Amino acid sequence: MTTPRSRMPVILPRLIALIVALGGLQQGTILAREGRVRVVASLPNLGAIASAVGGDRIELTTIAVGTQDAHFVDPKPSYMVRLRNADLLLVNGLDLEIGWIPPITQGARNARILQGAQGYIDCSAGIPVVEIPAVLSRAEGDVHPYGNPHYLTDPLNAETVAGTIAEALKRADPASAPLYEDARRAFVRRLHEAVFGKDLVDLAGGAKLAREAAAGTLDAFLDGTAIGGAPLRARLGGWMGRMQAVRGKPIITYHRDYSYFAARFGIAVVDYVEPKPGIQPSAKHLEEIVARLKRGDARVIVTRPFVEHRSTDLLAVRTGAEVLTLPLEVAGAPEATDYFRLFDYVTDRLVEAFSESARAGAR
Amino acid sequence: MxxxxxxxxxxxxxxxxxxxxxxxxxxxxxxxxxxxxxxxxxxxxxxxxxxxxxxxxxxxxxxxxxxxxxxxxxxxxAPPAAPGAAPEVPGASPTAPTPAVPRPAQSPNLLNPAISGVFQLVGNSSLRSRRESDGFSLSEGEIVLEAAADPYAKVNIVVTIPAGESPDFEEAYVTTLSLPHSLQLKGGRFRSALGRWNPLHEHAFFTVDLPNVLRNFLGENLRGDGFSLSALVPNPADLFIESVTEVASTGNEVAFNSRRSDPLFLERLRVFIPASPDASLEAGITGIYGNGGATEKLLQDIEQFGPILEPRRGLASSLQGIDLTYKWKPLTVNTLRSFTWQTEFLRSRRRLEVLRLPALELATARAWGAYTYAEYQFRKRWRIGTRLDYSELPDDPDAIERAGSVVLRFQPSEFQEIRFQYKRTGRNDPAAARFDGRASDDEIFIQWIPTIGVHAAHKF
CATH class of the missing domain: 1.10.287 (Helix Hairpins)
Structure with missing residues (x-):
């Protein structure tokens, strides 16, 4: 009969030998074996862009669903299994997924997609980030130290993200590089047409328009450039053309998640239902918003499917404000089946809400 | 000018x-x-x-x-300065507006680990009669450090500062990040992978106190210094199946003995089943094998009757556990509504010596215990839960404790929690004899847990 004490010297050397043997194997990771690149996207918007760029060359899995709060996805062990064999992990970055990507990447035991490895793709690279907090303190709520992470609410940022994803795919699967590049170009072309309208893109070039928009000089360009006596603005179509109707109009959002959208389409976010990011509104704060709404500072409130609706319901009842529950991500509403339909839907709903609220105001 | x-x-x-x-x-x-x-x-x-x-x-x-x-x-x-280059001299020359790209701060602390701190203020009082342990205490504070050591490993350090005692490493371990075949090796001091509650630190508990079975079988918790090798088990259904093997020397005197040369061997298998996008089931089994020493009861008896007798230490002691967890967290409103039901059974088998004057006699004690905890989150910040406990004492299966608790948890934000708990305990006569003759008790608890520092990862 062996006692545990005599077992010990037998087991320890075996364990050590096993570990040493395995350690020798840890070098050398293989990206994209024969077949398709296995891509995991943290969020549906990234998945939609990856699908446009990667087409059928990639095997895509998206972790979060469109109606979910990207801050608070649960790090379920089943996600670790999905990441175990992934070649690329696409993340939004800027700490949006800080609560769940680190535990699932570590649990996945896949060195290719750990932060810092070649397969960990932070899609915020190259994005002009706004609202980087000057003071970092939790007294300001659940702040994002690297700035506002909801950059894909500006569709023009999808061009940068498509570029980042295309580069990652080319590295992982060099043989298909031309395919990825073609798909990226096609996506960007379609994106520019969707943002500015096909007419204007044909006339002035999507790249030029995107550059002007990025520099904040699009208005000057559209108004200052005339063709056949009419300024280019007359040719503006797409989402920007549609949103002309609500330019300069004020909205209130639940969370600070529409800054990029508002800047791109020229609407003004005048207040937030949350007093500070991630902090539930107090009765006092809601009273202040009621007062603002009654003063006419705004008539439209934008909220999300995943937040509590009691506060916004109360604001609607008390002030008659129009409350819109809009998706932030692809599949956040049944109509938002891809990244383009998402903005089709959101811009439609906003324009409609303002015209309704204007009618209500006139009555 | x-x-x-x-x-x-x-x-x-x-x-x-x-x-x-x-x-x-x-x-x-x-x-x-x-x-x-x-x-x-x-x-x-x-x-x-x-x-x-x-x-x-x-x-x-x-x-x-x-x-x-x-x-x-x-x-x-005019050309834009390279990131981090040339510190600005105030008033020297105005710079053109630069794009808002985060620039790394010039600080020697940049590569320091992520640091967070947490403590618990606990108030506990019996409603029946005054006890020594009644009152308020800053039961424990923890400093948590976490960082990648290099591309191959990550280090976690939890320094605990129990009230009135000197700081100690509660946990300190290195985890490999790049072993092949879905393997992960951990080395250092860590909580044993026994079920779902034992690995939790006090601030992450559901209730203020430990389930009775864990307190009776393990003391505060079971941890050890040693190695842990875990692997994801490939399976045709692509389910998450994890196997954990540990060998560790423990200082735990309750279930085992604290001799370094008597290590524990642990094997755990757990499977996670995503029943639907909103609901999941997790099941685990754990077995721990080691050596125990003299029981508390034996030491008392020896002191009373035969101080010359020397109890043996290398007696086999083992624990087997089964845990089942059901979670319902509707994807879209997972921060607003949820339901968790977690149950653990623990069985202990100990070889032990009992005093039969004039000698010590060998015997085997088999005992079991369990808790079941159900919790409903009815608002973003509010949860209500209830726990039922059953526990025999591991060295005396005839001694039985039963308890029921109700807990209300309030989380003003992710970084703070306040818990209120009411607990009623009943003991049979042999158990009451071990708890100062208290056959039953009514207790209330209040606990306030603030957290500071980096955003901790969520748990599931």
Whole structure:
């Protein structure tokens, strides 16, 4: 009969030998074996862009669903299994997924997609980030130290993200590089047409328009450039053309998640239902918003499917404000089946809400 | 002086404008090409565009001339500074607006680990009669450090500072990140992977106190110094199946003995089943094998009757556990509503010595215990839960404790929690004899847990 004490010297050397043997194997990771690149996207918007760029060359899995709060996805062990064999992990970055990507990447035991490895793709690279907090303190709520992470609410940022994803795919699967590049170009072309309208893109070039928009000089360009006596603005179509109707109009959002959208389409976010990011509104704060709404500072409130609706319901009842529950991500509403339909839907709903609220105001 | 700086400012503004305008010609050429290629606009329009470009070019030339005349000194500074380069000298020269790209702070602390801190203020009182343990205490504080050591490993350090005692490493371990075949090796001091509650630190508990079975079988918790090797088990259903093997020396005197040369061997298998997008089931089994020493009861008896007797230490002691967890967290409103039901059974088998004067006699004690906890989150910040406990004492299966608790948890934000708990305990006579003759008890608890520092990862 062996006692545990005599077992010990037998087991320890075996364990050590096993570990040493395995350690020798840890070098050398293989990206994209024969077949398709296995891509995991943290969020549906990234998945939609990856699908446009990667087409059928990639095997895509998206972790979060469109109606979910990207801050608070649960790090379920089943996600670790999905990441175990992934070649690329696409993340939004800027700490949006800080609560769940680190535990699932570590649990996945896949060195290719750990932060810092070649397969960990932070899609915020190259994005002009706004609202980087000057003071970092939790007294300001659940702040994002690297700035506002909801950059894909500006569709023009999808061009940068498509570029980042295309580069990652080319590295992982060099043989298909031309395919990825073609798909990226096609996506960007379609994106520019969707943002500015096909007419204007044909006339002035999507790249030029995107550059002007990025520099904040699009208005000057559209108004200052005339063709056949009419300024280019007359040719503006797409989402920007549609949103002309609500330019300069004020909205209130639940969370600070529409800054990029508002800047791109020229609407003004005048207040937030949350007093500070991630902090539930107090009765006092809601009273202040009621007062603002009654003063006419705004008539439209934008909220999300995943937040509590009691506060916004109360604001609607008390002030008659129009409350819109809009998706932030692809599949956040049944109509938002891809990244383009998402903005089709959101811009439609906003324009409609303002015209309704204007009618209500006139009555 | 004033004049110069104003000129320099104007110069910078013009430079910025110039930078924007210089983009124009290239863009316009592209536009022309597209126009020519697709042939969709009239010649008049092309001519209008050409005129526009010419006007813009003239404008640029004029601006360039003005800039050169205004601020000859400022010109060389025009290219954007490399990130982190050249610290700004206040008032020396105005810089053109730079894009809002986060620049790394110039700090020697940059590569320091992520640090967070947490403590618990606990108030506990019996409603029946006054006890020694009643009152408030800062039961424990923890400093948590976490960082990658290098590309191959990650280090976690939890320093605990129990009230009135000296700080100690609660846990300190290194975890490999890049072993092949889904393996992960952990080395250091860590909580044993026994079920779902034992690995939790006090601030992550569901209730203020430990389930009775864990307190009776393990003392505070079971942890050890040693190695842990875990692997994801491949399976056709692609389920998450994890196997954990541990070998560790423990200081736990309750279930085992604290001799370093008597290590524990642990094997755990757990499976996670995503029943639907909103609900999941997790099941685990754990077995731990080690050596125990003299029981508390034996030491008391020896002190009373036979101080010359020396109890043995190398007696087999083992624990087997089963845990089941059901979670319902509707994807869309997972921060607002959820339901968790967690149950653990624990069985203990100990070889032990009992005093039968004039000698010590060998015997085997088999005992079991369990808890079941159900919790409903009814608002974003509020949860209500209830726990039922059953536990025999591991060295005396005839001694039985039963308890029921109700807990209310309030989380003002992710970084704070306040818990209120009411607990009623009943004990049979042998158990009461071990707890100062208290056959039953009613207790209330209050606990306040603030957390500071980096955003901790969530748990599931």
């Amino acid at each position: 004033m004049m110069r700086s104003r000129h320099a400012r104007t110069g910078a503004a013009v430079l910025a404008a110039l930078a924007l305008l210089q983009e124009a010609p290239a863009g316009m050429v592209a536009a022309e090409e597209e126009i020519a290629g697709e042939n969709i606009v009239s010649k008049e329009e092309v001519a209008a565009l050409r005129r526009e470009i010419r006007a813009l070019r003239d404008q640029i030339r004029a601006l360039q001339a003005r800039v050169e005349a205004l601020a000859p000194a400022a010109a060389p500074q």
